[in-house]
Amino acid sequence: xxxxxxxxxxxxxxxxxxxxxxxxxxxxxxxxxxxxxxxxxxxxxxxxxxxxxxxxxxxxxxxxxxxxxxxxxxxxxxxxxxxxxxxxxxxxxxxxxxxxxxxxxxxxxxxxxxxxxxxxxxxxxxxxxxxxxxxxxxxxxxxxxxxxxxxxxxxxxxxxxxxxxxxxxxxxxxxxxxxxxxxxxxxxxxxxxxxxxxxxxxxxxxxxxxxxxxxxxxxxxxxxxxxxxxxxxxxxxxxxxxx
Amino acid sequence: xxxxxxxxxxxxxxxxxxxxxxxxxxxxxxxxxxxxxxxxxxxxxxxxxxxxxxxxxxxxxxxxxxxxxxxxxxxxxxxxxxxxxxxxxxxxxxxxxxxxxxxxxxxxxxxxxxxxxxxxxxxxxxxxxxxxxxxxxxxxxxxxxxxxxxxxxxxxxxxxxxxxxxxxxxxxxxxxxxxxxxxxxxxxxxxxxxxxxxxxxxxxxxxxxxxxxxxxxxxxxxxxxxxxxxxxxxxxxxxxxxxxxxxxxxxxxxxxxxxxxxxxxxxxxxxxxxx
Ligand SMILES: Nc1ncnc2c1ncn2[C@@H]1O[C@H](COP(=O)(O)OP(=O)(O)OP(=O)(O)O)[C@@H](O)[C@H]1O
Ligand SMILES: [Mg+2]
Numbered sequence: 001x002x003x004x005x006x007x008x009x010x011x012x013x014x015x016x017x018x019x020x021x022x023x024x025x026x027x028x029x030x031x032x033x034x035x036x037x038x039x040x041x042x043x044x045x046x047x048x049x050x051x052x053x054x055x056x057x058x059x060x061x062x063x064x065x066x067x068x069x070x071x072x073x074x075x076x077x078x079x080x081x082x083x084x085x086x087x088x089x090x091x092x093x094x095x096x097x098x099x100x101x102x103x104x105x106x107x108x109x110x111x112x113x114x115x116x117x118x119x120x121x122x123x124x125x126x127x128x129x130x131x132x133x134x135x136x137x138x139x140x141x142x143x144x145x146x147x148x149x150x151x152x153x154x155x156x157x158x159x160x161x162x163x164x165x166x167x168x169x170x171x172x173x174x175x176x177x178x179x180x181x182x183x184x185x186x187x188x189x190x191x192x193x194x195x196x197x198x199x200x201x202x203x204x205x206x207x208x209x210x211x212x213x214x215x216x217x218x219x220x221x222x223x224x225x226x227x228x229x230x231x232x233x234x235x236x237x238x239x240x241x242x243x
Numbered sequence: 244x245x246x247x248x249x250x251x252x253x254x255x256x257x258x259x260x261x262x263x264x265x266x267x268x269x270x271x272x273x274x275x276x277x278x279x280x281x282x283x284x285x286x287x288x289x290x291x292x293x294x295x296x297x298x299x300x301x302x303x304x305x306x307x308x309x310x311x312x313x314x315x316x317x318x319x320x321x322x323x324x325x326x327x328x329x330x331x332x333x334x335x336x337x338x339x340x341x342x343x344x345x346x347x348x349x350x351x352x353x354x355x356x357x358x359x360x361x362x363x364x365x366x367x368x369x370x371x372x373x374x375x376x377x378x379x380x381x382x383x384x385x386x387x388x389x390x391x392x393x394x395x396x397x398x399x400x401x402x403x404x405x406x407x408x409x410x411x412x413x414x415x416x417x418x419x420x421x422x423x424x425x426x427x428x429x430x431x432x433x434x435x436x437x438x439x440x441x442x443x444x445x446x447x448x449x450x451x452x453x454x455x456x457x458x459x460x461x462x463x464x465x466x467x468x469x470x471x472x473x474x475x476x477x478x479x480x481x482x483x484x485x486x487x488x489x490x491x492x493x494x495x496x497x498x499x500x501x502x503x504x505x506x507x508x509x510x511x512x513x514x515x516x517x518x
Binding site: 051053075078079081082083085087089090091092093102103106107108148151152155 | 415417418420421422423424425426427428431435436439440443
C-alpha cells in the first residue's frame with residue numbers, strides 16, 4: 001500500500017541550527033502517529049514541513065501522491081492537510097461560525113449556506129453548538145481549540161496534524177480536546193500528533209516516534225515504546241512521566 | 244476593552260458608572276468641543292463686525308481646506324497601504340523602492356516638498372517635454388490645488404506606509420500560518436485575515452495622521468491655494484486686524500480638529516466593541 005505521507009531523508013537548517021537531520025517516515029491511511037521528544041528536537045519543524053509552512057532544504061515529501069517540491073502543489077496539499085496549533089490561532093476578528101466558514105467559501109468555493117451548514121454540524125460534533133456567534137476571545141482555551149479542530153475539519157482534510165494541541169490548556173480542559181481527537185481517530189482519520197499526553201498515545205496511537213536532535217531515535221507501538229529499553233528513550237520518558 | 248484614562252480630563256470621573264455600559268457614557272471631551280463652538284458663536288453674534296465678516300470671507304477657504312484634506316487622505320491611505328505592503332514584500336526590488344521612498348520623503352520638510360512640487364516639478368516637466376518633444380508636457384501648467392494634493396499625498400503617504408507596516412507586523416504570525424494551512428493564498432490571507440485585524444491596530448495612529456494633515460494643509464497656502472489660512476491672510480491685508488482674524492482662523496481650525504478627534508475616537512470604540 002502507498003503511504004499517504006512519504007517523508008524521505010528530509011533536512012532542515014535554520015541558519016546554523018540543523019533542525020532536521022535526515023528524517024524518513026511513512027504514514028499510512030487511517031494511521032495515528034504520535035511524536036514525542038524533548039524541546040527543540042524538531043517535532044514542530046517536521047510537522048510544519050508536511051504542509052510546507054516550513055521549507056525543507058533537502059529530501060523529499062509526498063502527500064497523498066502530490067510531491068511538495070513544486071510550489072504550485074502547495075495550496076493543493078494544504079487543502080488536504082488540516083493543522084491544529086498549540087496556540088489555537090483562531091481568527092480573532094471573526095465569529096466562530098465565520099472562522100469555520102471563511103476558508104470553505106474562498107478556498108473550497110462553497111456557498112455561504114453550505115459552509116454554514118457544515119460549520120454548524122461540526123460545532124455540534126465538537127460539543128459547542130451554542131458558541132457559533134461568539135468571538136474567539138469569549139471562549140475558554142479548550143473551547144477555542146475545539147473550534148480550531150472544527151475549522152480544520154471543515155475543509156474535509158485527508159490528514160490532520162496536531163502540534164501540542166493541549167499543552168497551552170489548563171488541566172481541566174485537556175480532556176475535552178483529547179476526547180474530540182480520540183473520536184476523530186476512531187473515525188479513521190489519518191493523524192500525526194505531537195503530544196506528550198501518554199493516555200491519548202496509548203488509546204489512539206498506532207505508532208509512537210521519539211525524536212531527538214532532529215532525528216528519529218526510536219519508532220514502535222506506544223506500549224512498546226513506553227517500556228523501551230533504549231537508553232535515550234528511557235531517559236526522556238523518565239523526565240516526561242515524572243512531570 | 245480597557246478604558247484609557249489618559250483621554251479623560253478631570254471631570255471624567257463624574258460620568259463613570261462602574262460596570263455601566265461604556266457606550267452610553269458621555270465622553271467629556273465633547274465638553275471642550277462645545278466650549279470652542281460656543282466661543283466662536285458668541286464672537287460672531289456679539290461682534291458681527293469683524294467676526295461675522297471674517298467668517299463669511301474665509302468660508303470658501305474652509306471648503307478648500309476640508310476638500311484638500313479629505314481628498315489627499317483618501318490617496319494617502321491607498322499609497323500608505325501599498326507602501327506598507329511594499330516594505331514587507333518578499334520581492335527585493337519592491338521592498339527597496341518602498342524603503343527608498345519612505346526614507347527620502349521623511350527626511351525633507353513638508354514645506355520644502357510643497358514648494359518643490361509647485362516650483363521645481365513643472366520646470367522639470369517642461370525640460371523633459373522639450374527633450375522628448377511632447378507638447379502636452381511643454382504646456383504643463385501647475386494647478387495649485389492638484390499640486391497641493393500631490394505634495395501632501397506623497398509626504399503623508401510615507402508616514403502612512405510606516406503605520407501600515409507596523410500594523411501588519413503587529414498581527415501574530417500564527418494568524419497567517421493558520422490561514423495558509425487552510426489553503427488560502429498569501430493574497431487571500433492578507434485580504435481576509437491580516438488586513439482586517441490590522442485596521443483595529445492602525446486606526447488610532449491613522450486618526451492622528453488625519454488631524455495632523457488637516458493642520459499641515461495650512462502650508463499649502465504658500466503655493467497659491469486659497470485655503471483657510473490664505474483667506475485669513477487676504478482678509479488681514481485689507482483690514483489690518485491681526486488679533487481678530489487669526490483668533491477666528493485658529494478657532495475654526497480648532498473646531499475642525501476637535502470634531503475630527505471625536506470622530507476618530509468614535510470609530511475606535513465602534514471597532515473595539517466588535518470583539
Ligand atoms: N523560525 C525559526 N528560526 C530559527 N530557528 C528555529 C526556528 N524554528 C525552530 N528553530 C530551531 O529549530 C530547532 C527545532 O525547533 P522545533 O520548534 O521544531 O522544536 P520542537 O521539538 O517543536 O520543540 P518544542 O517542544 O519546544 O516545541 C530548535 O533548535 C529551534 O530553536
Ligand atoms: Mg514545537
